[in-house]
Amino acid sequence: MSIYNSIETAARELYLRALKDIPQDVRAALAEARDRENQEGNATAEQVMFTILENIDTADAEDTLVCQDTGLAVFKVNIGFPIDVQELDRRLRKGCERATADYPLRSNTVHPLTRKHTGTNTGQGIPVIKLAFSTSNAIEITLAPKGSGSENMSFLKMLTPAEGRKGVKKFVLQCIFDSGARPCPPMIVGIGLGGTSDVAMQLAKDASTFRKIGASNSDPDIAALERELLDQINQTGIGPQGLGGATTALAVHIEWAHTHISQNPVAVNIQCWRGERATAVISPEGTIEYAS
Amino acid sequence: MHHNLTTPLTEADVRALKLEDTVSIDGVMFGLRDATQIRIFDEGIAPPADLTGSVCLHTAPGVRKRADGTYEKLSIGTTTSTRMDRFAPGLFETYGVRAIVGKGGLLQGSVDTMARVGSVYLAIVGGAAALATAQIESIDQVWWEDLMPECLWKFRVKDFGPLIVAIDAHGNSLYQQIQARAAERIKALKL
Numbered sequence A: 001m002s003i004y005n006s007i008e009t010a011a012r013e014l015y016l017r018a019l020k021d022i023p024q025d026v027r028a029a030l031a032e033a034r035d036r037e038n039q040e041g042n043a044t045a046e047q048v049m050f051t052i053l054e055n056i057d058t059a060d061a062e063d064t065l066v067c068q069d070t071g072l073a074v075f076k077v078n079i080g081f082p083i084d085v086q087e088l089d090r091r092l093r094k095g096c097e098r099a100t101a102d103y104p105l106r107s108n109t110v111h112p113l114t115r116k117h118t119g120t121n122t123g124q125g126i127p128v129i130k131l132a133f134s135t136s137n138a139i140e141i142t143l144a145p146k147g148s149g150s151e152n153m154s155f156l157k158m159l160t161p162a163e164g165r166k167g168v169k170k171f172v173l174q175c176i177f178d179s180g181a182r183p184c185p186p187m188i189v190g191i192g193l194g195g196t197s198d199v200a201m202q203l204a205k206d207a208s209t210f211r212k213i214g215a216s217n218s219d220p221d222i223a224a225l226e227r228e229l230l231d232q233i234n235q236t237g238i239g240p241q242g243l244g245g246a247t248t249a250l251a252v253h254i255e256w257a258h259t260h261i262s263q264n265p266v267a268v269n270i271q272c273w274r275g276e277r278a279t280a281v282i283s284p285e286g287t288i289e290y291a292s
Numbered sequence B: 001m002h003h004n005l006t007t008p009l010t011e012a013d014v015r016a017l018k019l020e021d022t023v024s025i026d027g028v029m030f031g032l033r034d035a036t037q038i039r040i041f042d043e044g045i046a047p048p049a050d051l052t053g054s055v056c057l058h059t060a061p062g063v064r065k066r067a068d069g070t071y072e073k074l075s076i077g078t079t080t081s082t083r084m085d086r087f088a089p090g091l092f093e094t095y096g097v098r099a100i101v102g103k104g105g106l107l108q109g110s111v112d113t114m115a116r117v118g119s120v121y122l123a124i125v126g127g128a129a130a131l132a133t134a135q136i137e138s139i140d141q142v143w144w145e146d147l148m149p150e151c152l153w154k155f156r157v158k159d160f161g162p163l164i165v166a167i168d169a170h171g172n173s174l175y176q177q178i179q180a181r182a183a184e185r186i187k188a189l190k191l
Helices: A003-020 A024-039 A043-062 A085-102 A161-179 A197-210 A220-235 B011-015 B034-042 B082-093 B108-117 B129-135 B174-188
Strands: A072-079 A128-133 A139-146 A154-159 A187-193 A249-256 A264-271 A278-282 A288-291 B002-006 B022-032 B055-058 B062-065 B071-075 B099-102 B120-123 B136-143 B152-167
Touching (some): A003 A085, A003 A139, A003 A278, A003 A288, A043 B129, A043 B152, A072 A085, A139 A197, A154 A161, A154 A197, A161 A187, A161 A264, A161 B174, A187 A197, A187 A220, A220 A249, B034 B082, B071 B136, B082 B108, B108 B120, B129 B136, B129 B152, B152 B174
Parallel strands (some): A072 A128, A187 A249, B002 B022, B055 B099, B099 B120
Antiparallel strands (some): A072 A139, A139 A278, A154 A264, A187 A264, A278 A288, B062 B071, B120 B152, B136 B152
16 A cells, blocks of 8 residues: 555544543543542442443444534544655545544534534634654554543743742633533643744644653753642542542643743643544554554 | 433422432433524524423433434534523523523523522533433434534433532522632632
């Protein structure tokens, strides 16, 4: 198979896989949350977690979608050998359109002013395609069909340098409070620290959506802040679905970039409990391997 | 406490429900979303079905149209109710809706209306569409197909739940209680 046919095939398959098959790291975190709610005697929270896990089992057994929100497609592509990126863009788009027509998936893409549907889950600027480059001799494609309940809970604040670490924590906790039940907690909290405003938002999305639960930031100070924030977010007691409990967040992930001496940007992007994503690795010969 | 309720619901049915009780529904549920309610309330076009005593689900389902014009369910899940809060009082007061099923909750104005007229908000687990779809037996009728997928849908349901009573018909909101407690706890945190 040509490399471009493989890219299109993988894109189509990843869209369906991401919507049907919850990643293993997310499943483990959800099961842990159910046990925690049980141990703490939170009956309603335990009921919610039980339903979430039962829903995942139902989707597995019936080979069906976990959630009805088929999202907006966000691709992260790591290019490890030379390819034509215009053709890559075209094939990723085609893969989304084929998945949408074949299943058929609900299409969500509308014009921002007229609200007119494209009907294909693609459109101007959609799918979102983030490119990275390496010498891996493979092309790794991860697709997250990002759901809207959580994406609507996105925040950016250009704090002052004087507000420091305390200001960052205060802002993040305010975002979690303002989000309340709406992003389908227990959630994965993605935080972008530093950069310019646009970079901070992108880092937050990377953190919420593309990092596996259980992996902490390689910078020890940042990793410590992740742990502190997870503990404090869970102390709010907002809980699963905002109905109270010990598990408001499954994880806090922070990605960072250097920033300007007079800036202190903080961005927050939330991922819902579904934590949808799926990955394929394509060799230069065009063979596809799928990983969860 | 768990309640098995059959539609249409009466005022007595919903007045008996307490916060954190669980509920399962048998009978009929109507599906609606932003565009459906913009048509009803902003454009002033009355819904083409009688919603008295009904249970309404905040949804825009994924479906496949059959050759005979009926619809096959593919994925029917729930969207955030808070976004559509401004329509809820009208559903309860003008059209007699007894329960909204959704996620994320409704705001103070809706809570007050629900206490006055006798309606409840039942929390479903957001994102749990695979389960909800399995509990919906069929799509019985569809109105306003031009709004696809945000039409007015009529679903036949069996043992739909468990749903959690998150706003009762007496002015109590579990969301407000949890948020008030969260505000206090955040204030007490050492940052």
